[in-house]
Every structure is written in structure tokens, then in C-alpha cells.
Amino acid sequence: MKKSLILVLVLLAPLASLMANGEGEDGYTIEVSGSTTVYPLMELLGERYSELNPGIRINANGTGSSDGIKAANQGTSELGMASRNLKTEEKGFGLDELAIAFDGIAPVVHPDNPLKQLSLDQIQKIYTGQITDWSQLGGQAGAIAVVSREPGSGTRGAFEGIVGFKDLLVAGASEFDGNGGVKAAVASNPDAIGYLSLGYLDSSVHGVAVEGAEATVENVVNGSFLIARPLLVLYRGDDLSHQTQTFLDWVMGEEGQSIAATKWVPAN
Amino acid sequence: MGRKQRIDQFFKVIFTVISTFSVLALLAIILFVFIQGAIPFFTATAEAVHVIPFGISSFTLDGDAYTYSSLPRDAKYVELGESPGFHTLGFQHQDQEVSILLDVDLERPLPAHRVNVVAAAPGVVKYTEEYVYEVTYPGKIAGQIRGFYLAIPQQPTGFFSQFLLDTEWRPTYNKRYGIFTMVVATLFSTFGAILVGVPLALLTAVFLSEFLPPKVGGFVRGAVDLLAGIPSVVYGFFGLMVVVPLIKKLSGAASGNGLLAAMFILALMMLPTVISLAETSMRAVPQMYREGSLALGASKMQTAWRIVVPAAKSGIFAGAILGTSRAVGETMAVIMVAGNSPQIPRVFTDGIRTLTATIALEMGYAQGRHNRILFSVGIVLFLIILVLNGIVLALKSRMMEDA
Numbered sequence: 001m002k003k004s005l006i007l008v009l010v011l012l013a014p015l016a017s018l019m020a021n022g023e024g025e026d027g028y029t030i031e032v033s034g035s036t037t038v039y040p041l042m043e044l045l046g047e048r049y050s051e052l053n054p055g056i057r058i059n060a061n062g063t064g065s066s067d068g069i070k071a072a073n074q075g076t077s078e079l080g081m082a083s084r085n086l087k088t089e090e091k092g093f094g095l096d097e098l099a100i101a102f103d104g105i106a107p108v109v110h111p112d113n114p115l116k117q118l119s120l121d122q123i124q125k126i127y128t129g130q131i132t133d134w135s136q137l138g139g140q141a142g143a144i145a146v147v148s149r150e151p152g153s154g155t156r157g158a159f160e161g162i163v164g165f166k167d168l169l170v171a172g173a174s175e176f177d178g179n180g181g182v183k184a185a186v187a188s189n190p191d192a193i194g195y196l197s198l199g200y201l202d203s204s205v206h207g208v209a210v211e212g213a214e215a216t217v218e219n220v221v222n223g224s225f226l227i228a229r230p231l232l233v234l235y236r237g238d239d240l241s242h243q244t245q246t247f248l249d250w251v252m253g254e255e256g257q258s259i260a261a262t263k264w265v266p267a268n
Numbered sequence: 269m270g271r272k273q274r275i276d277q278f279f280k281v282i283f284t285v286i287s288t289f290s291v292l293a294l295l296a297i298i299l300f301v302f303i304q305g306a307i308p309f310f311t312a313t314a315e316a317v318h319v320i321p322f323g324i325s326s327f328t329l330d331g332d333a334y335t336y337s338s339l340p341r342d343a344k345y346v347e348l349g350e351s352p353g354f355h356t357l358g359f360q361h362q363d364q365e366v367s368i369l370l371d372v373d374l375e376r377p378l379p380a381h382r383v384n385v386v387a388a389a390p391g392v393v394k395y396t397e398e399y400v401y402e403v404t405y406p407g408k409i410a411g412q413i414r415g416f417y418l419a420i421p422q423q424p425t426g427f428f429s430q431f432l433l434d435t436e437w438r439p440t441y442n443k444r445y446g447i448f449t450m451v452v453a454t455l456f457s458t459f460g461a462i463l464v465g466v467p468l469a470l471l472t473a474v475f476l477s478e479f480l481p482p483k484v485g486g487f488v489r490g491a492v493d494l495l496a497g498i499p500s501v502v503y504g505f506f507g508l509m510v511v512v513p514l515i516k517k518l519s520g521a522a523s524g525n526g527l528l529a530a531m532f533i534l535a536l537m538m539l540p541t542v543i544s545l546a547e548t549s550m551r552a553v554p555q556m557y558r559e560g561s562l563a564l565g566a567s568k569m570q571t572a573w574r575i576v577v578p579a580a581k582s583g584i585f586a587g588a589i590l591g592t593s594r595a596v597g598e599t600m601a602v603i604m605v606a607g608n609s610p611q612i613p614r615v616f617t618d619g620i621r622t623l624t625a626t627i628a629l630e631m632g633y634a635q636g637r638h639n640r641i642l643f644s645v646g647i648v649l650f651l652i653i654l655v656l657n658g659i660v661l662a663l664k665s666r667m668m669e670d671a
Contacts, residue, residue: 064632073342088400088417089636091320094344143522150608151440152633166397167441174525174607174619177629181604188513191522238341 028243033061034068034081035154036178037197038231041101042081044259045251052250056243062178065154069095072234078244080234083154083197096237099230100251102265104198105159106215106227108183108205110190115139117209120226124163126193129170134191146173147185147194155179158229159195195227199263220265231264301650305643308445309431313637314421317348317372317383319357323414327359345419348372357416361405366391368403374421382420391415397441422637431644437610437621439630439638447645449610453620454596454652456527456613457606461534461595466588468535469542470577473584476543477550478572489547496540504601507533512605521617525607528616533601538591545590549583550576585664589657596653599624623649 032042039062046058063071065082072080073093080095083103107123109115115137118126125131126144135141148169149156160166174192176182179200186194187204194205198215201207207215210226219225233248240248250256257266321327321344326335329346336344348355352373359366368391371384385393387403394402399422404415425431425445434446472492476485511532516524553576561571577584599622607619608629627642627649634642 066635067632070635087635088318088320088397088419091322091417092318092343092345092419094339094341145523147523150629150633151438152630152635152638157440167438171611172609172619174523174609175621175629176608177603184508185523185525188508189516189523191516236341 027055027057028241029057029059030079030244030247031059031077032079032081032233033063033071033077034079034234035065035083035231036062036180037065037083037103037155037199038068038081038100038233040199041231041260041264044262045256048255048259049247049250056247058247064152064178065157066090066152069093069234072236075236075239078235078239078241079248082232082234083229084157085230085232086234094236095234098233098235098248098252099267100233100256101231101260101267102220102228103231104215104217104220104225104228104265105155105162105195106198106201106207107193107195107210108186108201108207109193110186111203111206112190113139113206115193115206115208117212119211120163123210124165127160127163127170127173128165128168129172142191145189145192146170147182147192148173148175149179149182149195150175150177154229155195155197159227162227162229217261217263217265228265230267301643301646304640305645305647308425308637308640308644309427310424312421312423314419315347316421317370317374318345318417318419318421319348320345320417320419321359321415322417324359324416327357327416329357330355361414366405368416370418379420379422383418385418398443425637425641431641432648435612437626439634439641443637445638445641447623447626447648449612450621450623450626450645451648451652452612453527453606454622454624454649457530457534457602457620457622458592458595458656460527460531461538462588462592464531465535465538465591465595466542469539469587469591470546470584472539472543473546473550474572474577477547478568478576489544492540492543492547496544500537500598500601501604503533503537504604507601507605515617519617521615523607523619524617525605526617526619527606527613529605529607530602530620530622531616533605534595534598537598537601538595541594542584542587542591545587546580546584549580549586552583553579581667582664585660585667589660592656592660593653596649596656597624599628603628623652 039060042058042060046060050057065084068077068080068082069086069090071077072095086097107118122131122137127146127148131137132144133141134144174185176185179196182194183196183200183205186192196205198217198220201215209215213219213224213226215225220228235244252268257268260266319329321336324336326333328334334346339345348370352375355370355372357368357370366388368388369386371386372382374382376382379399380395383401385401385403387393390405392404396402399420401418402415403418404413406413422443431445431447432451433448434444435448436444436446437449438444476488480488507529511529512524514524515529557575557579558571561575562568566574602622603625606622606625608621608625609619610621611618613620623645627645630638631642
């Protein structure tokens with residue numbers, strides 16, 4: 001009897017602490033879901049905001065742009081994240097859009113690859129299958145392993161739209177799940193080329209300059225780096241709680257935008 | 269009625285209710301998937317052309333005035349009448365009345381011809397993607413664009429011509445939903461895994477049950493059972509970090525992600541299931557079969573292959589079925605190693621996309637018809653598993669008759 005009582009208590013303890021954490025006096029959780037590209041930024045923003053306002057928790061999930069738009073439309077998340085412009089059918093949902101930052105998309109190769117820069121035309125030819133060998137780009141002979149994102153991905157949509165090959169990806173290109181999947185694939189294959197959001201660039205891959213401009217925040221701001229798109233937050237204006245409205249105001253304010261400026265391009 | 273019977277009665281009612289509910293819930297899930305998956309083949313995405321304004325707060329359509337805010341909150345569009353004919357769309361642009369003439373006939377064969385837009389200058393008309401027109405006007409603030417989207421309804425997708433036997437999977441702009449490449453890839457990778465995995469598993473099982481001393485055998489058996497419990501993502505990670513680079517190195521292909529890697533990982537993943545079942549059923553073969561065979565002068569090897577394996581046939585088959593089902597349904601590990609290119613593989617290093625991988629990759633991104641088509645892919649997967657199991661069961665019953 002005593003033993004089972006202790007067991008029950010042990011099992012209940014985490015539950016109790018969970019309840020204590022979650023719902024305080026003015027406790028409020030803002031559910032955010034959507035684009036894996038906006039996700040790291042939302043994480044940073046949420047962390048800082050919760051430090052400033054201990055009662056508010058920002059629960060962000062990286063589930064993909066379309067999912068974020070769907071979630072905001074159906075109300076399963078208060079805020080949706082998207083890294084592409086809304087599609088026709090989605091425009092019909094009547095959601096409010098807020099660009100919280102801008103982001104560049106950088107072509108990336110393996111760190112051992114000597115490739116320094118590409119033109120938009122060359123990128124287009126690589127991704128549509130007209131350039132298939134590194135020797136055609138002045139490198140060592142070897143077939144190019146083209147790495148892309150899954151259809152419907154915001155990063156892919158923006159990349160294809162800006163480079164100019166909407167839905168014309170060469171057959172045989174690998175498609176990976178999320179920015180992380182592309183990074184892992186490129187980091188482990190010296191013959192691969194992929195593309196990543198600026199926020200995901202690190203030393204495991206090597207960013208390639210486009211039309212002579214390095215993939216940096218400054219170059220996206222001054223417009224010389226051409227592959228850029230807005231990072232959107234979507235919501236229903238009439239349903240927004242005042243806590244969430246305050247959070248969005250803070251995001252668009254000085255401190256929020258200075259966080260956005262660390263790896264992305266601030267909207268203001 | 270005694271106390272015991274009342275308790276029995278009580279539990280009987282509870283069990284009946286619970287089991288009825290779970291059966292109903294299962295049926296409801298299957299029904300939901302089937303209905304969602306069947307919709308694209310029977311209905312158009314909408315009954316009429318949708319006019320979706322953006323950056324325009326008030327406009328007129330055929331003389332009726334609309335304001336953006338008065339449209340329903342989750343349906344910010346106006347439907348054009350179903351009957352073919354001309355419609356006029358009007359709005360205020362830079363203090364000027366603009367009217368756009370639309371010539372609509374949904375019976376025209378090409379989607380691009382179903383709506384003709386005559387835009388007043390300085391509007392720009394673009395056919396941005398299949399079934400979508402965009403009519404834009406530069407806004408008062410430079411760079412701010414306003415205009416209308418015209419979404420043309422997509423007619424029902426042909427089940428064979430545009431889905432099952434079509435080889436083009438370009439679901440976003442081109443609205444092509446051909447899954448033939450994925451069906452082929454699923455079958456190739458599964459059969460490849462069976463060809464590699466089942467013989468290996470059978471050899472291992474024979475070795476474990478017939479040739480290893482019982483103590484060592486028990487230890488190895490435990491290890492094999494442990495392998496069956498490893499999450500698939502771990503196998504996938506192993507494949508991504510070890511198998512894929514190895515295949516790239518050995519074959520010299522641009523990427524090691526592909527059919528071969530998927531086959532290898534799937535074979536590896538079905539091993540524990542097949543070994544475990546085959547070995548259990550071999551150990552269940554009565555000892556006197558072996559003793560009789562040995563007494564007649566057969567060697568240990570002959571006894572194992574000629575006596576024990578045939579006697580344990582049904583268990584071996586059960587293991588193979590379970591292993592196959594695991595291979596067909598496996599998602600995570602395959603996504604990580606297969607490359608996910610929707611194409612028919614010509615060589616073993618070509619990237620492939622399986623049916624499950626498609627659903628998992630695109631579920632978060634799909635919307636509209638694309639989303640429903642993913643349910644249809646689920647139905648196809650369901651049917652493939654049914655057919656596979658049917659074939660195996662038929663084979664099994666035939667072998668039982670022969671024995």
C-alpha cells in the first residue's frame with residue numbers, strides 16, 4: 001500500500017510541476033507554427049520575450065509554411081509562420097500578413113568545394129539539368145549532385161521563383177526535408193549543391209556568392225544579393241488576443257528587430 | 269442473480285461498449301481517408317472561377333458592389349457565375365475607374381483558355397501557375413502591388429491518366445500529380461529489400477536455432493530482439509552517415525542517396541523481425557523430427573535444411589510478410605537515405621521517392637488539391653499492402669497443400 005502510494009506520487013510529481021509552470025496568474029502561451037525557416041528567428045524572439053515577460057510563453061513549432069498558413073486559418077495556432085508569399089487559394093483565407101524580417105537564400109556547397117561564385121543563369125542551368133558537371137563551372141570533373149527542398153516548401157518556392165525555374169527541377173535531384181536535411185546532405189557530400197536560408201549557414205557548408213555578392217545580411221539590405229524573400233507571420237486580426245498583439249508590437253519594435261538583425265534582415 | 273454474475277455482466281457491458289467504439293473509430297478513420305482521397309477524382313476544386321482581391325478594398329462585379337471587409341472572414345473571394353459569358357470587374361485605381369473584362373467558359377479544353385482577361389491599362393495580366401491568373405496594378409506607393417487573382421477550378425483528376433500512370437510529380441505550379449514513379453520506387457525498394465533481407469535472415473535463423481549452443485544462441489537471440497526495437501530514425505541516421513557515403517565512394521556516382529541505400533537499410537530493418545519469427549518457429553519443430561533424420565544417417569546440415577526449415581515454413585512466411593509490411597510502410601529511414609527524387613530509377617544509385625516518403629515530406633506543405641492527393645497516395649499504399657499480403661497468403665496456402 002505504502003509502496004504504491006509512493007509510486008503514484010512519483011508519477012504525479014512532474015505533472016504537478018508542469019501545471020505550476022504553465023498556468024500562472026497571468027500565464028499565457030502563444031502557439032506559433034509554420035515555416036522551418038522562420039522558426040529559428042521565432043525561437044530567439046520567444047526566448048527573449050519570455051525573459052522580459054515571465055508569464056508569457058511562446059510555443060514555436062517548425063512544421064512548414066503551408067502548415068503554418070493552414071494552422072492560422074483554422075485557428076489551431078494563433079500565429080502562423082510562412083517564408084513565401086501566400087498562394088492564390090490561401091489569399092482567399094483573409095489572413096493578416098506581417099513581414100517580421102527578410103531573409104536571403106544562399107546556394108551552398110561542401111566546404112572542400114573550391115567554387116566561389118555563381119550567376120543566376122548558372123544556378124538556373126544547374127537546377128534545370130543543363131549544367132551537370134563541375135568541370136562546366138571550372139571545377140574538377142565530377143557529376144553535380146543537385147539538392148533541393150520538398151515541393152511546397154517556402155524556401156523552394158522563393159528560390160525557384162527568383163532564380164526563374166518554377167517547378168522545373170531536374171529529374172534526379174535529391175529532395176530533403178527542411179533546411180536541416182539539405183544542410184546535412186550538402187555537408188556530407190563534396191559533389192553536392194543545395195540552398196539554405198541565411199539563418200542556417202554555418203561552417204559545415206560553404207555559402208556561394210551570387211552575381212558577385214556574398215550571402216550576407218548587409219548584401220541583402222543593400223540589394224546586391226538577389227535571392228531574398230520576406231518572412232511572414234500570419235494571423236486573424238479580429239481574433240488576436242491582447243497578449244499576442246503586444247508580442248507582435250514588440251517584435252516589430254526596436255528590440256525585436258535588433259534580434260532579427262543578427263542573422264536576418266530587419267523589416268524596418 | 270449472484271454478485272459474481274452481476275460483476276460479470278457489468279464487465280461484459282463495458283467491454284462491448286469499448287470494443288464497439290474502437291471498431292467504429294477505426295472504420296471512421298479509414299472512411300475519412302478514403303473520402304478525402306477520392307474527392308479529387310470526382311469533383312472539381314470549385315464550381316466557378318474565384319475572384320480574390322488583394323490590396324483592393326472595394327470593387328464591383330457585374331454591377332454588384334463588394335467591399336473586402338464585408339466578404340466572409342474565411343472566404344475573401346467572389347464567385348463568378350457558372351454560365352459561360354462576359355463579366356466586368358471594376359475598381360478605383362489612382363482616382364480612375366478601371367474595368368476589367370473577363371471572358372469565361374469552363375468548357376474550353378485548355379485551363380489557360382478558360383478565362384480570357386482584357387485588362388485596362390496599366391494593368392498586367394499574368395498566367396502565374398496552372399489554373400491561376402494574376403491581374404496586377406502598381407499601387408500608389410511604389411512597389412505596393414494591388415489587383416486580383418482569378419482561380420480557375422481544376423476539373424476532376426483522371427485516376428489512371430493523371431494520377432496512377434502519370435510519371436510527372438510537379439504539384440505546386442504545374443499541378444501535375446503523377447505517382448507512377450513512386451509506385452515503382454516503392455515496389456523496387458521493397459522487393460530489393462526482400463531479396464537481400466529474407467535469405468540473410470533465413471541463414472541467420474538456421475544458424476541460431478540449429479548450430480549454435482543454446483546458451484550462446486539465447487544471448488544472440490536477445491540481441492536480435494533488441495535490434496527490432498531500435499527506432500527507424502536511428503537506422504536512417506546510420507544509413508546517412510555510413511551507408512550513403514560508402515555507396516558514393518564505391519560507385520563514383522554524384523550522390524550515394526538512392527535505391528541501393530534504401531534497399532540496404534530496409535533489408536537491415538526487416539532482418540530482426542524475420543529472424544525472430546523464423547527462429548522461433550524452427551525451435552518449435554519437435555525434437556524427434558531431428559532425431560529421426562539423424563538416425564537415418566542424414567548430416568546436421570541436411571537435417572536443418574531438409575527437415576527443420578520445411579516444417580517451420582509457415583512461421584518463416586509469417587516473418588517475411590511482417591518484414592515486407594515494415595519495408596513498404598517504412599518512412600523516416602527511407603526519407604533520410606533515398607534521395608526522394610520522383611523518377612524511375614535506371615541504375616541502383618539513382619534517387620527514388622517512395623509513396624510513404626511523399627506523404628511525410630509534403631503533408632506540412634500541401635494545400636488544396638495537393639493535400640487531398642496525398643490522401644489518395646495513402647489509399648494506393650493501402651491497396652498495395654492488401655495486394656502484397658494477398659499474394660503471400662495465396663502462396664502460403666498453396667505451399668501448405670503441397671506439403
